[in-house]
Amino acid sequence: MIRKPVTEYDLKLLKVYLAVVEHGGFSSAASALGLTRSTISIHMSNLETRLGYKLCNRGRAGFSLTEQGREVYSASLKLFDSFDDFGRLIGSLGHQLTGELVILCAEQLDAAKQKKLGQVIQFIHDQFPNLHIVLDGGSIEFIEKQLLSEKAHAGLYPCYLPLDGLEYKKVFSETIYLCCSEQHHFFQLTDTQLTEKMLATASAIHPGIDIDVKGREQLNKLNLSAKSYQFDTRKAMINSGRYLGFLPQSYIQQELNNGSMRIIKPSECFYDFELSLVNKKITREPKKLELINLAFKHAF
Structure with missing residues (x-):
């Protein structure tokens, strides 16, 4: 089973796996990666051992993914997409974000969600320590008004009656x-x-x-x-x-x-x-919103 946090070696094996899937087999992937077929086979065996289940079938019947293999492929795409998102965000900022960054919560969070929210704050602070983070609570109606008037950047609350002008992303x-x-x-x-x-x-x-x-x-x-x-x-x-x-x-x-x-x-x-992460669809501070979305994606 892959340990948490995911190691650099795990990422290396997952990149090999993505190439195998996208090229439809070991031989084609070997050419694309500049590796021998036997090396690809070793990497795949190591990945399956670390995960604890089989990812693909290979043999006379041809190459095919198992059910777990399809899930791992989908999750790996999302994982590496998040790295790309991070790179694009950092590259697009070009300067330190300053001022307030306001996140409002409508729910009392249990210990597990408090820990994840702590990871959100840690991520934001480590990237931009000059930001003045405001984390506070309030009713859903209050948070909606704060978001629409841009007195808050994001809200965390259950979405049952979505409003026009606000965007909702389920996080938990x-x-x-x-x-x-x-x-x-x-x-x-x-x-x-x-x-x-x-x-x-x-x-x-x-x-x-x-x-x-x-x-x-x-x-x-x-x-x-x-x-x-x-x-x-x-x-x-x-x-x-x-x-x-x-x-x-x-x-x-x-x-x-x-x-x-x-x-x-x-x-x-x-x-x-x-619980949904909610923000105004069109905002005056899109870079702060990008940072918040990336932090929640990282933690949740």
């Missing part, structure tokens, strides 16, 4: 599950004991924004008698033992481990939650 996706705490009377009941009628009468929390079709279908099954947009405040309401509510598993993993919270009917009561 995870599943949201229906939860209750140990204080709730459902906690001791099995999923088979919990009927649709019982779920429909129990007090539950609305997330406070319009969500996708799957999410609305889930909410329509419940008695929505409270509202909480932020994950941390929603968790507090669930911990009261008086409400059911939807939260991502990553956000409640500690509670699941210590038995103070449970997920209800995980195969039925769930929907997908996506």
Whole structure:
């Protein structure tokens, strides 16, 4: 298995693999790369060993990619495209970026996403240490207004109702599950004991924004008698033992481990939650936006 971070040797092997795929076999790739066929074969064997699976079939039947081979080819193209993006960005700047660079988040981030956002900030700072980075929070409506008025360069929030003038790129996706705490009377009941009628009468929390079709279908099954947009405040309401509510598993993993919270009917009561990187389509500071997009591509 290729280690993280990817090494220079891994990149060398992946470049050989791209040439093999694009030239339709070892012999043609050998000519293009200026290597012998046996050297190509050794590189390919080393790459497959490091990955832990076969990438291509070669023999009398001819050359063909395995399913994993097609995925690795696609991922490798994206990887080397990102290097090209970086080179184009740095080459096009020609001077230090200065002033403020503002990123606004609408969600409380769990530890994993906080770490990735830290990598975004690290990337930006290392490239342009003179930039004054502003990382702050706010509601989706507030962030949309800041983006459209160009008081912020980018926003990180779930995109359910896209606006004209803004561009959206999905950077993260995870599943949201229906939860209750140990204080709730459902906690001791099995999923088979919990009927649709019982779920429909129990007090539950609305997330406070319009969500996708799957999410609305889930909410329509419940008695929505409270509202909480932020994950941390929603968790507090669930911990009261008086409400059911939807939260991502990553956000409640500690509670699941210590038995103070449970997920209800995980195969039925769930929907997908996506975070998007959002920016104004036409901006006065395109170079800062390029930098932000590259940093998020690098981290996420």
